[in-house]
Amino acid sequence: MRSGNPALNENIFLDVGRGTVVGNDAMTLNGTVNKTGILLLLVIVGAAFTWSRYTGPESVGAVIPLTLVGAIGGLIMALVTIFKKTWSPVTAPLYAGLEGLFLGGISAFFEARHPGIVMQAVVLTFGTLGALLLAYRSGLIRATENFKLGVVAATGGIMLLYLVNIGMRLFGMDGIGFIHEASWLGIAFSGFVVVIAALNLVLDFDFIESGVEHGAPKYMEWYGAFGLVVTLVWLYLEILRLLSKLQSRD
Template sequence: MRTSNPIFSRWGATRGAGPAGAHRREPLGATVGASPTGDYRTNPYASPADANLYASPADTGLRAGSTAVTMDDVIVRTATTLGTVALTAVLSWLLLPVDEANIGRSYGLAVGAALVAFVLSMVQSFRRTPSPALILGYAAFEGVFLGVFSSTVSTYIAPGVVVQAVLGTFAVSAGVLIAYRMRWIRVTRRFAGFVAAAATGFLLLLVADSLFSAFGAGNGLGFHSGGLGLAFGVIGILLGAAFLALDLKQVEDAVAYGAPRQEAWLAAFGLTLTLVWIYLEVLRVLSIFNNDN
């Protein structure tokens, strides 16, 4: 798991020091030092037809002529995707004003961008292989929505909260990265199942809240203000942190098992989705807190 980035440079240092694409595959439940590694009996990136060929420690999921993904690949693709989100967010903040004369048009464009971003993310999610065009398209449209939405929150609800939300997102991400690196968070199948179940319940509550709000219940289920809103937002942040740990595990496995280089785009896509989730939930909590005080 070699990389020139100092943050990730010690990741996987206990694994074999062979060339890229020749990482040691440990059996299910094996350990290296004090850290569990290897959750698969066969290489998860091998094609079904070749699954029975991966029996030796040096076997990988690469096809002839392909290149194994590295941590640097993931960092570059993730920086590109997040940079696209940030750039379009800043441009939409500047070019789509949310004053009284333009808020309707700007918010309409933001909602349209959010729908396009959702469709692109769904298309990519159901594809077997990553499409850089789809992923960067999602990032661009998501950035438009975030820029207008953040500008609206900063203008009408809690001035200055956007900077706090960005710093809060960085803080949560750094905390998860440190906890994962120190193995305080153990990402297992049970952990993944629990996170998936919790996220399903969370999303169902969001849908119910939206329906109650749309059909005359005013404040919906009460997730937009007060103690209940703060609690719901904190749960959302914790879920985002859990998804970030799952993303880090995916990256670690992809590099350790010699996944094809294109997997870096999938990792970047997953990390971007999760960081956007965390930002929105941090923004929700800070907006409610500042508005109630």
């Protein structure tokens, strides 16, 4: 089994599921759904807190401190959660709140440039989540081994490209232009990334279901919810980027 999501990589649920976890101590689908809802609520609360500092393009500077706190704190909590899964009942909610601070700031930056873009991105993100969940539960999309291999390979390629771009910029170079440019190549690239980010949701659904089937311990409900939120955050950011490029060409 594979997932393009680093939080839900190969054999995680199988490893923690080995044992005699049964009854109320075992991971359940409903429990994971409920905890995903809690994490999303915390993301929204954190984002709303930062967003409340934004009153217009002239106030973008006011959200920078909270955005930096959210970005750094969220990254730290994500790494702790990945390497200390048993801590996820505590670290996953902390990650969600901090990531919300970050998303609120990033959303303000995009809103200042393109009014109305944030609501469009939110609707598209949750619409994509709902559509893919329905397709997965109905059997229209199946996480076959070839499907997983393709999505994981594409996700890895995207992440490598992003890392190369960051490295180039750190060394004073221009970076890979089409990642940020509103050219048709840049728009096509962003569209491709949005599709891959969305397909990672299917892999996340599959891994959470595998955790339930293999009797993973209860704390893995928090960990599974955390992994799903990580993908949703990535999807939202990529949709924002795509919409920004499209609106820049108007």
